[in-house]
Amino acid sequence: MRFSSRVDISEPNPIAQAEAVARRNGIALGKLNDSNPTRHGLAPVQVPGTYAADPRGDRTAREALAAFLTRRSSDGPRETDTRHADNAGVRSDIADAADDTTHRNDVAGLGIRPVDPDHLYLLSSTSQAYSWLIKLLCDAGDAVLAPKPGYPLIESIARLECVDTIEYQLQYDGSWFIDTAELEALLDGADDGRIRALVLINPNNPTGSYVKPAEREAIVAMCRVHDVALIADEVFYDYALEPFDGNARLAGERGVLTFALDGFSKMLAAPHAKVGWIQVSGPAEDVAEAMRRLDVIADDYLPMSDIIAGRIPELLEAAPAQTMHVRERVLGNLTTLRRLLADDPLGVTSLLRSEGGWNVLLRVPSVIDENELVLRLIAVHRLTGQPGYFFDMASNGYLAVSLLPEPDEFARNIRAVLDTVADMMA
The missing domain is CATH 3.40.640.10 (Type I PLP-dependent aspartate aminotransferase-like (Major domain))
Known part of the structure; x- marks a missing residue:
């Protein structure tokens, strides 16, 4: 494997070499130039402990x-x-x-x-x-x-x-x-x-x-x-x-x-x-x-x-339950999204298969300009979004949707999208 030339891995100087030998031999060296205040009783009470770097x-x-x-x-x-x-x-x-x-x-x-x-x-x-x-x-x-x-x-x-x-x-x-x-x-x-x-x-x-x-x-x-x-x-x-x-x-x-x-x-x-x-x-x-x-x-x-x-050990203990909590939210909103799309009388907005994550892509008719769709959402529903070209989609007609909002808010957002598409197709 070739690595970049920007990382300096030149041989250490003789002093650094001698320090490394002492460490390997279990010899603790004092430092004339030790500028770490936490090793000299100067750490604040709000941040106790010794900085190991x-x-x-x-x-x-x-x-x-x-x-x-x-x-x-x-x-x-x-x-x-x-x-x-x-x-x-x-x-x-x-x-x-x-x-x-x-x-x-x-x-x-x-x-x-x-x-x-x-x-x-x-x-x-x-x-x-x-x-x-x-x-x-x-x-x-x-x-x-x-x-x-x-x-x-x-x-x-x-x-x-x-x-x-x-x-x-x-x-x-x-x-x-x-x-x-x-x-x-x-x-x-x-x-x-x-x-x-x-x-x-x-x-x-x-x-x-x-x-x-x-x-x-x-x-x-x-x-x-x-x-x-x-x-x-x-x-x-x-x-x-x-x-x-x-x-x-x-x-x-x-x-x-x-x-x-x-x-x-x-x-x-x-x-x-x-x-x-x-x-x-x-x-x-x-x-x-x-x-x-x-x-x-x-x-x-x-x-x-x-x-x-x-705090990392404490946060890791909380991780499984927190991940499950978020997963339940996104799966619940995904179910709501599918129901709202199925019930939409116009039936021209669809969901692309998403295997994982907490964002999905909606497909809207390609005759609708993505910018115009989001601008209409801003003007009428005070709701903004990210069109497909933000992510370099290969063609027009996509809208990214987050599955994170609280369920009532999420449902309102999707209804606003469907209503806006219907108005623009009328």
Whole structure:
């Protein structure tokens, strides 16, 4: 795997080398230049404790998170290992290249691999994670592959890092799918040498489509051939709506260098909690080199606030119940949406299949201009929205709808859309 040249991993100076030797030998060194006030009795009573400055984030918080992620894997649907050579479960050469220690530590022999807290990085958001990973993998002028339709965040962050995004188009034939032949053509094409990462949103926003097992197998194989890393954004994963069988998290993927992103913004429905994380996995050598360089980036940006990190174990305890609460809301509103669409006398507005997440796409007649539809909603119903072109839909006639509002408000919103469509079609 090739990494960017912007991360300085030059050999440490002789003093730093001597300090590292002392640490390995268990020798605690005093510091003439220790400017950490919390080690000198100067911490305020409102923020007690000693600042450890672990670049990956507070160790206790990462251990709690690792335990939570391991439990989640063992409690949820069994994740399919697409790298088995046959039905007898013989591992392929790619899986064998991964760390044998991980294999030996499978939980109770059930194929559930414990999450290593040392492979986790705590950050304030998945947006920050994208920025760090683009720094890690890309030089200026390099490119990342990103799905369309999709949320425009990735393109914006890449631009700030002087990196291009190249779109790969999701296709719809009654459900959404990734055209892996198109991806392969992009990786084999003129931009091959500068494509350093492929972004998968699992499930995608706004299409709600999970990465299917066959898509995953093909993508991992082609990324491995082209030395392209995977960035898997799985913040909506827990909100299944109408999924197909066999979908699985990409977190823990071992066939290619993979960075899985998740956080409290969606898990707890708490964007103000400002907790996200990166889980690193893949072939052992690539993981070790990636983490060596990612540590430099994390150290330069300083770790997450200890005040926030100290609450992570408590918030993780609340996560299952909170996720279930949000899931009940979105599933209830999805049922209401289907009923209102079925009862609509005009019958020209439809719902595209959404497998997961908390947003869905409505299809309205393409003779209605998306801008005019939203402007009419603003003027008549004091209600705004996001048309399909915000997400680079390939054609006109789409409206993104959130399933989060309280049920009465949600029903009013949908009725306003249906009434506006009827007025514009009259």
